[in-house]
Amino acid sequence: MKSFIILPALASLATAHYDLVFPEWRGDSFADGASQWIYPCANVTQEKSNRTLWPLDGGAVNIHMHHHWTYYAINIGIGTLEPAFTATLTPELHNTTGNGTLCIPKLSVPAGLAKEGDNATLQVVTFDSFGSALYNCADITFSSKAVDPTDCKTDGVKDVIVGAEAAKTSTDTANTTDAAPTPSQSTGGAAASFGGAGAGVVAAVAVGLALMI
Numbered sequence: 001m002k003s004f005i006i007l008p009a010l011a012s013l014a015t016a017h018y019d020l021v022f023p024e025w026r027g028d029s030f031a032d033g034a035s036q037w038i039y040p041c042a043n044v045t046q047e048k049s050n051r052t053l054w055p056l057d058g059g060a061v062n063i064h065m066h067h068h069w070t071y072y073a074i075n076i077g078i079g080t081l082e083p084a085f086t087a088t089l090t091p092e093l094h095n096t097t098g099n100g101t102l103c104i105p106k107l108s109v110p111a112g113l114a115k116e117g118d119n120a121t122l123q124v125v126t127f128d129s130f131g132s133a134l135y136n137c138a139d140i141t142f143s144s145k146a147v148d149p150t151d152c153k154t155d156g157v158k159d160v161i162v163g164a165e166a167a168k169t170s171t172d173t174a175n176t177t178d179a180a181p182t183p184s185q186s187t188g189g190a191a192a193s194f195g196g197a198g199a200g201v202v203a204a205v206a207v208g209l210a211l212m213i
């Protein structure tokens, strides 16, 4: 009986999800036969073989988020044909709130991971607090000739590293015990607004839970 309650909720979520704008995704994961729920690349095959040149030390990623909030991770597999995603480019947990576009201007690739001319696949994973995950992939070639997109911008999406606000707040608290005022104390206001953002994230998570239920 429970599945009758859960399935309509999943169906409504299926109308949203996200688009991978840059690097150009492997293919339209909203098309028939594709589903972003399917690991590892939304059941989009490499038949069209479109590849985007991407800088050796990492490049831009532009995602159009349709959900109110999500966690995300971006993984990479080096190789041409369905490489295994053995490395992550997001070692810290990211949380976005708001629907709109997220531009990561330069997602770093660890030195030595790839060399000129290597093919690879980027896997973007968005997931909720239950671990339900959505996938999209983009096939790339590492190249010194890669050109950054001119239209990558963040609009309507706030991206935070989970736990970063708490760490920053404790650092600022430590700073206030210093005898002399320091320039870092001027970030107190920023810390306060970070705290506000943290509350917003909690609220957004609550909204997300409400939507899932």
Ligand SMILES: [Cu+2]
Pocket: 012, 013, 014, 015, 016, 017, 018, 067
């Ligand atoms: Cu969705």
